[in-house]
Amino acid sequence: MKRFLCTSRSNPKVITVELAERPEVALGKLGGRASPIFSAAPDGSIELPASGGLAFVVPVSPQSLLAKLLNDYDELVAQSTYMTHGLAAVVLVDSDCERLRGLLHALDPEVRAFELWPMGDGAVQVSDIEMKIPEVSADPWCELISDTNLDFGMASQVRQFNSNIAHFSAYARRYIPEYHPLVEWLCESVQLVSNDHARLAEREGLEDDEIRRLIGLETLVVELNAILTMFTSQAIYGALPIHEGSYPVGEYSLLGVGGMARAVWRLYAHMHQVFTSFDHVGRIQYRYGGIAGFDPYAPAKRINYSSWVDSQASVGRVESAPAAPSGRFHIPHFSSRWGFHESYYGLSISWQCIHACATKEWNLLTFTHEFLHSHVRDLLGVVLDVSDNGGLNKIVDSYNKHERGQNALESMQLALIESLVGIRGAARLCANLRPGQQQANAEVPQNLKPDDVIELMRAHGGFIHELMVHVLDFLYVYNARDERYINSVWSSWALVPIVNDRIFHYVLRTLCTLSLTSTVESPDEVFTDVTNRLRRYLVPLQGRERTRPAIDSALAVLADANSLRRLDVEFRTARYIVRLSECFFYDGQVNALLVRDAGTTVRDDQRTYALSVGEFRGEVIESPVGLLLDRFTGYRDHASEDVEYESIWQMLILI
Amino acid sequence: MDAEAFERRRYSAVMLWHPKLMTIRHLADATTHRLGDSVAVSLGHSGWTTRRAEWIANRSHYPQHIVDPKKSARSSGFAHDFYVSVRSEGLAEKQPLFLVASPYVRLLDVLIRTVTESLGRPVTSFVSVNMDEAVRYFEHASREKLRTKRVTLQMLSEVGLELVALSGNNPLHSDLLETLRVGGVAAPYSLGVDVEYRQRTRVNFDRHGNFWWYLSAESTMVNPLNLVDRLFSAGLLGSSRTSPLRRASEEELDTV
Numbered sequence: 001m002k003r004f005l006c007t008s009r010s011n012p013k014v015i016t017v018e019l020a021e022r023p024e025v026a027l028g029k030l031g032g033r034a035s036p037i038f039s040a041a042p043d044g045s046i047e048l049p050a051s052g053g054l055a056f057v058v059p060v061s062p063q064s065l066l067a068k069l070l071n072d073y074d075e076l077v078a079q080s081t082y083m084t085h086g087l088a089a090v091v092l093v094d095s096d097c098e099r100l101r102g103l104l105h106a107l108d109p110e111v112r113a114f115e116l117w118p119m120g121d122g123a124v125q126v127s128d129i130e131m132k133i134p135e136v137s138a139d140p141w142c143e144l145i146s147d148t149n150l151d152f153g154m155a156s157q158v159r160q161f162n163s164n165i166a167h168f169s170a171y172a173r174r175y176i177p178e179y180h181p182l183v184e185w186l187c188e189s190v191q192l193v194s195n196d197h198a199r200l201a202e203r204e205g206l207e208d209d210e211i212r213r214l215i216g217l218e219t220l221v222v223e224l225n226a227i228l229t230m231f232t233s234q235a236i237y238g239a240l241p242i243h244e245g246s247y248p249v250g251e252y253s254l255l256g257v258g259g260m261a262r263a264v265w266r267l268y269a270h271m272h273q274v275f276t277s278f279d280h281v282g283r284i285q286y287r288y289g290g291i292a293g294f295d296p297y298a299p300a301k302r303i304n305y306s307s308w309v310d311s312q313a314s315v316g317r318v319e320s321a322p323a324a325p326s327g328r329f330h331i332p333h334f335s336s337r338w339g340f341h342e343s344y345y346g347l348s349i350s351w352q353c354i355h356a357c358a359t360k361e362w363n364l365l366t367f368t369h370e371f372l373h374s375h376v377r378d379l380l381g382v383v384l385d386v387s388d389n390g391g392l393n394k395i396v397d398s399y400n401k402h403e404r405g406q407n408a409l410e411s412m413q414l415a416l417i418e419s420l421v422g423i424r425g426a427a428r429l430c431a432n433l434r435p436g437q438q439q440a441n442a443e444v445p446q447n448l449k450p451d452d453v454i455e456l457m458r459a460h461g462g463f464i465h466e467l468m469v470h471v472l473d474f475l476y477v478y479n480a481r482d483e484r485y486i487n488s489v490w491s492s493w494a495l496v497p498i499v500n501d502r503i504f505h506y507v508l509r510t511l512c513t514l515s516l517t518s519t520v521e522s523p524d525e526v527f528t529d530v531t532n533r534l535r536r537y538l539v540p541l542q543g544r545e546r547t548r549p550a551i552d553s554a555l556a557v558l559a560d561a562n563s564l565r566r567l568d569v570e571f572r573t574a575r576y577i578v579r580l581s582e583c584f585f586y587d588g589q590v591n592a593l594l595v596r597d598a599g600t601t602v603r604d605d606q607r608t609y610a611l612s613v614g615e616f617r618g619e620v621i622e623s624p625v626g627l628l629l630d631r632f633t634g635y636r637d638h639a640s641e642d643v644e645y646e647s648i649w650q651m652l653i654l655i
Numbered sequence: 656m657d658a659e660a661f662e663r664r665r666y667s668a669v670m671l672w673h674p675k676l677m678t679i680r681h682l683a684d685a686t687t688h689r690l691g692d693s694v695a696v697s698l699g700h701s702g703w704t705t706r707r708a709e710w711i712a713n714r715s716h717y718p719q720h721i722v723d724p725k726k727s728a729r730s731s732g733f734a735h736d737f738y739v740s741v742r743s744e745g746l747a748e749k750q751p752l753f754l755v756a757s758p759y760v761r762l763l764d765v766l767i768r769t770v771t772e773s774l775g776r777p778v779t780s781f782v783s784v785n786m787d788e789a790v791r792y793f794e795h796a797s798r799e800k801l802r803t804k805r806v807t808l809q810m811l812s813e814v815g816l817e818l819v820a821l822s823g824n825n826p827l828h829s830d831l832l833e834t835l836r837v838g839g840v841a842a843p844y845s846l847g848v849d850v851e852y853r854q855r856t857r858v859n860f861d862r863h864g865n866f867w868w869y870l871s872a873e874s875t876m877v878n879p880l881n882l883v884d885r886l887f888s889a890g891l892l893g894s895s896r897t898s899p900l901r902r903a904s905e906e907e908l909d910t911v
Binding site for chain 2: 067071072073074075078475479480517588589591592593595596598599600601602603604605606607609610615617618619
């Protein structure tokens with residue numbers, strides 16, 4: 001059951017508390033605030049005694065505390081336990097305030113903080129409010145970054161960052177200490193950016209690209225401050241004292257959404273920890289130069305990729321880098337403007353996930369795709385780190401001579417050029433294809449120049465990047481399961497207008513990804529196989545109550561002979577990058593660590609937690625990714641009121 | 656049921672405890688009297704008290720060629736043998752541990768659900784097994800009376816592959832297992848241990864606390880009980896709020 005807990009303050013010394021089905025009336029009152037609360041027990045009701053006690057509890061671990069309350073105490077306690085989206089993820093009520101105090105005392109190890117409102121006739125005297133606020137060390141989590149020797153623009157951004165991070169840290173140290181590594185890294189990062197900016201700015205006679213770099217560095221910190229501001233309000237609003245302040249989103253204005261921010265951080269931190277521990281970027285950076293090269297041209301005609309299988313240059317087989325990886329961080333936050341989006345400092349999640357993450361359309365597995373964008377960007381960054389023209393000239397010259405490269409790094413650079421050339425060739429061929437035409441020609445350049453390669457990267461580098469992300473997402477997160485992958489990705493894409501405008505491109509990406517698990521041999525058979533599989537799992541999506549144009553458009557493309565011909569041409573060349581990603585950038589051990597969880601069993605040949613909605617076992621979910629994948633099949637298609645309970649429950653069991 | 660009619664059959668078991676459960680009589684009461692008359696089973700094992708009880712179901716689940724439904728008919732239904740063993744020392748202080756075993760997982764599940772619903776909150780606790788540590792323990796444990804003959808692994812990085820079983824004379828010392836462990840691409844899921852305190856019984860258990868074995872003679876119940884004792888003394892048992900049967904894998908579920 002869901003109700004809004006509403007407060008108003010016509011008298012500054014008195015808070016009126018009531019339950020309502022909708023928050024608007026309460027929000028319109030003086031000092032009006034509201035937040036939804038849910039009965040923790042699936043079959044529970046929500047009642048607020050006129051007198052007694054109302055406790056807002058910030059748990060160390062919401063799932064552990066809720067497991068205790070729902071299982072280890074009597075029925076009265078279980079029925080008086082409610083969940084919220086806020087930092088104070090648990091609300092307890094009791095008609096006997098003293099008994100409530102006793103319960104809070106007994107739960108002490110599980111309770112990081114609480115605020116207790118003794119109530120009489122639906123009102124709370126502010127002077128009677130009791131709080132437990134955790135004591136923490138006064139030591140800051142990071143030092144201030146100096147703004148001296150910086151120009152005015154950059155200095156003001158650094159000062160703003162210092163203020164933002166100090167403000168966030170003051171609350172995080174008390175309520176959400178798990179963010180400590182993020183704060184440390186952000187400070188180090190801004191310090192590096194600031195140092196680079198200072199070094200560049202003090203030089204005279206800057207070239208155009210140096211000026212662009214200078215602006216770019218300042219823009220980075222501008223972006224960071226914007227993200228940090230939004231993130232701080234989401235993460236820390238709802239800290240004590242709850243009876244003061246207000247979160248700016250009306251329907252969460254009383255308690256905020258800090259609990260949901262913690263859940264998303266848990267998901268992110270898990271992926272971050274796994275990928276950082278394997279440090280594929282470091283392995284490539286430090287070891288690829290000393291590993292024997294492979295033949296980038298061996299899969300002639302894009303058919304036989306067997307020479308790449310079990311290559312010594314596969315990241316899983318490469319020795320670790322000498323230095324322990326530190327790993328870069330992102331700030332995961334909710335955004336109604338950007339939806340799911342990745343940038344240098346931020347990973348945004350659609351705001352709708354707060355109330356509807358237990359639906360196919362707003363499922364959190366889309367977040368893993370954005371995470372992998374950052375991973376792929378770092379991989380490509382270290383492979384393509386050809387920082388001077390001499391290096392670029394050399395590799396282009398090797399390509400023109402059809403050389404295979406003296407080591408794995410050179411081979412990989414040549415392979416990426418080869419993939420770019422192939423993709424461009426296919427695109428030109430398709431552009432020349434006419435309906436019904438049996439043959440078409442496209443000019444293939446004999447020799448590339450360095451500027452050609454730069455232009456190829458601009459034109460097609462994004463597509464390569466996307467394909468690599470899809471490959472790794474399909475293998476690492478979806479365990480190469482067609483139905484869940486197609487359902488998840490297309491449910492999410494169907495909400496984005498641009499997908500329908502570029503439907504051919506999105507269909508192609510999916511077909512390329514599915515080819516990873518084709519068991520047939522010839523290119524013709526592979527293409528037929530993947531189009532059949534995509535069609536099979538898209539058709540059911542057409543039957544949804546809320547139809548989306550992109551699904552119909554995708555099926556129309558798959559039914560049109562001319563479109564299929566074009567797709568086939570581009571598909572065959574794009575498979576090169578798909579197989580390259582699988583053979584060299586996929587690591588089975590990462591997969592193992594990402595999904596490892598002793599709480600799972602195997603049913604219907606699939607891994608499952610066998611969890612019922614509303615069940616709190618008090619067991620740590622070792623793999624948030626594994627849990628989301630398990631839950632996906634049972635999600636409703638669309639957001640509606642009755643998915644809110646499952647959505648909040650799913651978020652809280654992650655923490 | 657006559658001992659002569661008793662045949663080799665696969666028994667499934669779980670272990671549980673609850674503040675209101677101190678004796679088998681309490682357990683019987685919690686089943687709303689569907690667990691009927693019981694008789695003591697002498698196993699010559701101190702520390703455990705074992706009784707064979709009758710679980711009354713609406714129909715007879717026994718194959719008719721083994722048990723004539725007329726013989727198992729009772730006034731309120733059909734009787735099925737259950738074993739209930741109580742260990743005086745459990746995981747919780749002053750709380751005995753109950754092992755409940757039945758040849759039929761469905762009946763066992765019904766019993767567990769009936770008991771947990773009847774007992775209410777605080778919820779019933781169940782035993783689980785730390786399987787990573789159990790594998791290490793049995794790898795180095797004395798092979799007298801206990802020999803691991805089968806280890807099942809959950810594969811974590813294979814497309815289309817979930818459970819892999821290694822069985823033989825000494826699977827815990829196989830090169831393949833070592834490779835999988837070093838790679839970290841598999842996690843131990845269950846073990847099958849030949850226990851020979853009286854005759855020999857292959858007792859299997861998974862990390863969720865499901866136990867299963869073939870009971871050739873009633874006296875061999877002493878074997879799974881002794882195995883539990885070993886797991887207990889090695890500190891390999893933990894507690895869970897979830898019935899192990901909720902997480903029994905397909906290979907363990909009885910289809911009868």
